[in-house]
Amino acid sequence: MGFIFKPVRWVLGQIVIFFDWVTRPKPVERPYEIQKEVDAKTRNMALYQFKLCPFCVKTRRQIRRLALNIDTRDARNDPNWNLELINKGGKYQVPCLKITADDGTVKWLYESTEINQMLDEQFAA
Ligand SMILES: N[C@@H](CCC(=O)N[C@@H](CS)C(=O)NCC(=O)O)C(=O)O
Structure with a gap:
């Protein structure tokens, strides 16, 4: 039965991604200097995530809405990020x-x- 779950999860993930794209929030606009200050604060942040995870979509939407430049790291497919998340973050x-x-x-x-x-x-206007 396990072989069914992977494609079903993939299809559901694609649907989530599609609706996310259709309804994507408009980023806030800040004056250049203020945006630079925000960018300086987010430079030391990185989001460990999966592309098709609905909870990650929720957080990516928030990042987009707040116009934050936060690095995203694929913790499913990139072994470096995967291991760092497990070993340093504490859980997968x-x-x-x-x-x-x-x-x-x-x-x-x-x-x-x-x-x-x-x-x-931290960042809502
Ligand atoms: N309550 C958590 C749920 C997060 C969650 O369930 N994430 C799933 C991916 S959608 C996960 O990390 N699964 C780990 C795995 O696939 O082993 C949240 O809101 O962030």
Whole structure:
């Protein structure tokens, strides 16, 4: 039966991606200098994610809506990101936002709702 799940998951994923694309949110517009400050703050963030995961779509939409330039890392297909997420983040679950502070300390923030809330608190206009 396992062989059924993969294609079904793939088809559902494609549908999610399609509706995400059709209804994609419009990014906020900021004055150039303010956007530069925001970019400086998000430079130390990276989103570990899967392309077809609905929770990742939710967080990517938030990133788009807030016009954030956050690096996305494919934790399913890229073995480097996959291993880093498991070994340093602590578990194989996406989305996960890696935040590196100026002093080098790293925080791994799991759960789409928590990530979206944090981004909203920091960057909503
Ligand atoms: N409550 C979590 C759910 C995240 C979740 O279930 N992610 C799935 C992908 S859609 C996952 O990481 N699965 C790990 C795996 O495939 O082994 C959230 O909202 O972020």
